[in-house]
Amino acid sequence: MAKMVSLTIDGRSVSVPEGTLIVNAAKQIGIDIPVFCYHPKMEPVGMCRQCLVEVGRPAIDRATGQPVIEDGRPKIQFGAKLETACTVPVSEGMVVLSQSEKSRAAQKEILEFLLTSHPLDCPVCDKGGECPLQNLTIAYGPSESRFLYDEKHHAEKHVPLGDKIWLDRERCIQCGRCIRFQEQVAGEPVLAFYQRGRNTDIITRSDPPFDSIFSGNTTDICPVGALTTADFRFGARPWEMKAAASICPLCPVGCNITFNTRREAKSGGKVVIKRAMPRQNEQVNEIWMCDRGRFNWHFVENENRLAKPMVRKDGKPVEVSWKVAIEEAGNQVKGNQVVVLASGRLSNEDLFNLKQFADGVGGEALLYDSLPGGELTTHFGLVAGSNLGDLGAGSAILVAAADLYHFAPIWHLRVKQATERGGNLIIVNPEATRLDKYAKTLVHCQKGEAAKKVEEVGAAVKDAENLIVFFGNDGSPELAEACANLVKSRAGKVNNGLVGVWPRANDQGAWELGFKPAGDLAKALKGKTVYVAGCDPAGDDPQLAEALKSARSVIVQDILLTETAQLANVVLPAQAFTERDGSYTSGERRVQRFYPAVPAFGESKADYAITAFIAAELGLEVEGRSALLVMDMIAASVPAFAGISYGKLAEVTEQWPIIGRSDLYYGGTSYQNSQGLGVHLSGLKKA
Amino acid sequence: MPAPKSPFRMFEPITGLAKGLWVTLSSMFEKPVTTQYPEQKKPVKPRFRGRHVLKRYENGLEKCIGCALCAAACPADAIFVEASENTDERRFSPGERYASTYEINMLRCIYCGFCEDACPTEAIVLGDQYELSFTDRREAIYPKEMLIEPVPAGGQPTPQKTEPGKFTRSVPEMKDPSD
Numbered sequence: 001m002a003k004m005v006s007l008t009i010d011g012r013s014v015s016v017p018e019g020t021l022i023v024n025a026a027k028q029i030g031i032d033i034p035v036f037c038y039h040p041k042m043e044p045v046g047m048c049r050q051c052l053v054e055v056g057r058p059a060i061d062r063a064t065g066q067p068v069i070e071d072g073r074p075k076i077q078f079g080a081k082l083e084t085a086c087t088v089p090v091s092e093g094m095v096v097l098s099q100s101e102k103s104r105a106a107q108k109e110i111l112e113f114l115l116t117s118h119p120l121d122c123p124v125c126d127k128g129g130e131c132p133l134q135n136l137t138i139a140y141g142p143s144e145s146r147f148l149y150d151e152k153h154h155a156e157k158h159v160p161l162g163d164k165i166w167l168d169r170e171r172c173i174q175c176g177r178c179i180r181f182q183e184q185v186a187g188e189p190v191l192a193f194y195q196r197g198r199n200t201d202i203i204t205r206s207d208p209p210f211d212s213i214f215s216g217n218t219t220d221i222c223p224v225g226a227l228t229t230a231d232f233r234f235g236a237r238p239w240e241m242k243a244a245a246s247i248c249p250l251c252p253v254g255c256n257i258t259f260n261t262r263r264e265a266k267s268g269g270k271v272v273i274k275r276a277m278p279r280q281n282e283q284v285n286e287i288w289m290c291d292r293g294r295f296n297w298h299f300v301e302n303e304n305r306l307a308k309p310m311v312r313k314d315g316k317p318v319e320v321s322w323k324v325a326i327e328e329a330g331n332q333v334k335g336n337q338v339v340v341l342a343s344g345r346l347s348n349e350d351l352f353n354l355k356q357f358a359d360g361v362g363g364e365a366l367l368y369d370s371l372p373g374g375e376l377t378t379h380f381g382l383v384a385g386s387n388l389g390d391l392g393a394g395s396a397i398l399v400a401a402a403d404l405y406h407f408a409p410i411w412h413l414r415v416k417q418a419t420e421r422g423g424n425l426i427i428v429n430p431e432a433t434r435l436d437k438y439a440k441t442l443v444h445c446q447k448g449e450a451a452k453k454v455e456e457v458g459a460a461v462k463d464a465e466n467l468i469v470f471f472g473n474d475g476s477p478e479l480a481e482a483c484a485n486l487v488k489s490r491a492g493k494v495n496n497g498l499v500g501v502w503p504r505a506n507d508q509g510a511w512e513l514g515f516k517p518a519g520d521l522a523k524a525l526k527g528k529t530v531y532v533a534g535c536d537p538a539g540d541d542p543q544l545a546e547a548l549k550s551a552r553s554v555i556v557q558d559i560l561l562t563e564t565a566q567l568a569n570v571v572l573p574a575q576a577f578t579e580r581d582g583s584y585t586s587g588e589r590r591v592q593r594f595y596p597a598v599p600a601f602g603e604s605k606a607d608y609a610i611t612a613f614i615a616a617e618l619g620l621e622v623e624g625r626s627a628l629l630v631m632d633m634i635a636a637s638v639p640a641f642a643g644i645s646y647g648k649l650a651e652v653t654e655q656w657p658i659i660g661r662s663d664l665y666y667g668g669t670s671y672q673n674s675q676g677l678g679v680h681l682s683g684l685k686k687a
Numbered sequence: 688m689p690a691p692k693s694p695f696r697m698f699e700p701i702t703g704l705a706k707g708l709w710v711t712l713s714s715m716f717e718k719p720v721t722t723q724y725p726e727q728k729k730p731v732k733p734r735f736r737g738r739h740v741l742k743r744y745e746n747g748l749e750k751c752i753g754c755a756l757c758a759a760a761c762p763a764d765a766i767f768v769e770a771s772e773n774t775d776e777r778r779f780s781p782g783e784r785y786a787s788t789y790e791i792n793m794l795r796c797i798y799c800g801f802c803e804d805a806c807p808t809e810a811i812v813l814g815d816q817y818e819l820s821f822t823d824r825r826e827a828i829y830p831k832e833m834l835i836e837p838v839p840a841g842g843q844p845t846p847q848k849t850e851p852g853k854f855t856r857s858v859p860e861m862k863d864p865s866d
Contacts, residue, residue, distance in 0.1 A: 119856075120858075121782070121856070121858055123752060123754030123756055123807045123857065123858060124752050124753075124754055124770075124783055124784040124858075128754075149860070157783065157855060158783060233772060234753070234771060234783075234784050237754075237759065239759060240758070240759075265767065265788040265790065266787070266788065
């Protein structure tokens with residue numbers, strides 16, 4: 001444990017580990033020292049000068065080396081000049097005055113300087129209302145400027161910095177947070193300063209411009225409205241929107257996010273989602289999210305959304321009532337061989353009910369399109385207490401045939417950080433990935449050969465203190481087994497285990513709940529009654545479309561009118577994840593809860609409820625009244641989920657750095673997590 | 688203790704009546720204060736706060752930039768604004784942003800004038816109009832088309848096609864209000 005250092009900030013004493021910066025020490029006791037360029041996730045640079053404070057240190061007697069005592073107290077010597085609180089580490093006996101006349105005057109002057117070249121077009125700025133420059137000006141700045149209005153700096157206001165991000169050159173205060181984020185956090189130095197003095201600009205050096213999947217995060221940490229997203233542009237004012245906690249459903253990382261919603265005239269008076277923002281979870285996504293998650297939630301408002309149940313009559317789908325559709329679905333199932341085909345797009349609750357249903361009617365529960373050998377993660381996956389953020393020197397990470405950058409971007413970020421802390425990264429991959437440059441050992445192999453190569457490099461990681469193995473798909477079924485062999489002896493140990501880089505968010509949950517892929521899916525569907533939920537086999541593969549045509553009948557439960565739904569005898573409209581409660585199990589085996597953000601579309605119902613209705617039609621008992629009750633059932637009957645409840649999933653503990661609405665200037669516009677950090681699955685299946 | 692009874696109390700109804708009638712009689716010769724509304728209308732005072740008007744610049748561009756600060760200032764939550772982006776091909780207002788939806792619910796409005804105060808471009812002004820009547824609650828919601836003033840002489844209607852680089856600023860340089 002680091003040595004503790006005691007100091008006084010604005011008359012309050014605090015003890016912090018050695019090496020803590022003054023600004024962070026102050027934050028810990030609730031004292032705000034204004035900053036623009038400093039960000040708790042990045043190295044300090046001290047270039048905006050906003051955090052100037054008076055710093056005094058105990059005077060030391062040169063002869064004795066002891067502090068000079070005056071009137072019974074150590075004599076404090078203040079420097080002639082102010083110091084930047086974001087670059088100066090604390091020292092024993094230090095006295096910091098952040099609110100003294102001298103400090104306040106300096107903070108005020110810096111703001112006056114910053115505002116000389118700022119356009120003050122807050123009324124049309126997307127950041128207006130959640131802008132650190134706005135807030136700090138009101139709190140610390142001058143009410144009037146002594147500079148001449150006519151000499152204000154003018155620059156281009158509408159510069160595309162890539163297709164997702166707009167730059168307003170006038171608003172930029174050259175804090176360099178975006179540049180440093182790309183260099184230090186994302187590891188993709190695609191932004192840079194150009195020119196100097198008042199003409200300093202932010203430019204992108206990559207082709208295509210701003211080539212980074214993490215680009216949206218720069219808009220969160222930009223302390224002014226210089227960087228804004230094209231997706232949200234002029235969507236609403238920040239104070240007009242409501243916030244709903246959710247989980248990103250696009251990859252197995254399970255980033256905690258917040259949807260901002262607003263009732264809109266443009267959308268016919270409906271409540272709609274305006275933007276997705278990251279929500280802090282230091283063990284999952286910290287305060288970041290990738291552009292895929294940030295901008296690709298629009299599928300929930302697709303024009304092909306199903307509003308009403310449909311039943312095929314005379315070869316054509318006809319809209320019917322729920323009662324008729326459920327009766328028809330019941331008729332199709334009754335007395336026939338049933339196959340339930342579901343994907344990891346569905347929540348734990350949906351999958352559990354589908355499994356109950358399949359068991360109840362004596363059918364099979366098949367998982368659609370996962371990774372070969374995926375069930376090994378239920379035996380050797382990560383356990384409670386695991387955190388990629390804890391891996392460092394002595395730990396090893398093996399990534400086998402997986403492109404984390406594109407398919408689980410935040411894992412890419414976290415693995416990269418682990419290597420920076422001294423972790424040993426080994427990559428075995430048929431293709432080059434953006435993670436390759438951080439690997440200590442890089443093995444390129446042919447497709448299908450990854451398993452063999454994993455065995456070869458296995459010896460190198462045998463002695464690592466911790467070992468996490470990420471595996472993807474190189475087309476061979478042995479890869480997962482080869483990866484599992486490396487961690488078998490470590491099963492159940494914290495920060496050790498096997499992680500699947502699944503194609504969907506909840507594949508891990510599906511495996512845990514007993515779903516398995518079919519060896520030959522097309523054959524498995526033939527002549528059966530197929531209940532398809534949350535996947536589109538016909539749209540993905542023409543062979544499967546043929547197979548579905550040869551099925552006895554098809555019941556489809558989805559949010560969109562997919563190609564599979566067009567073949568179906570019964571189509572049941574499901575609610576999107578933004579319209580309902582539920583939970584996903586991330587690849588790290590963390591169960592996380594999402595909440596409804598907008599009202600349900602049309603007559604759609606939640607997947608778990610639809611399954612329960614059909615089950616009831618057949619006289620089976622399946623819980624469908626609420627997701628909360630289904631989770632209680634899961635906890636009671638699936639050992640890995642033991643002890644998990646919606647109350648547990650909603651628990652939060654304090655996190656560092658402090659992120660949230662009143663601390664915008666410090667950490668950016670990520671949302672504070674007050675809706676739950678999630679819970680790890682408790683146990684592993686015995687091998 | 689009750690006051691001693693006056694011997695003239697029997698005349699009290701008559702004197703009282705006479706006093707009252709005198710007021711009536713004398714007012715018959717005063718100048719009448721009644722205006723024959725709606726045939727006659729009295730001019731409103733300069734700072735009267737009537738129904739809102741959305742102003743235009745002389746060239747016809749809308750002053751409103753869709754910032755929604757009026758909606759934020761509104762204590763009755765009567766204003767609803769949605770913004771969209773201007774282009775030089777389709778320009779409604781100077782700068783990047785304009786109000787694509789602007790609605791005021793006149794039943795909710797309390798005519799306090801906070802929206803005027805909040806407006807950074809002096810686009811919304813409480814006007815002289817006070818004759819508002821509705822037969823349906825929906826009618827009380829005035830959309831932008833009803834609120835915006837007509838295009839001034841010499842101006843062009845919006846959207847306009849404008850020269851690139853000419854209207855880059857949303858908020859004009861403004862003088863302190865004199866009134």
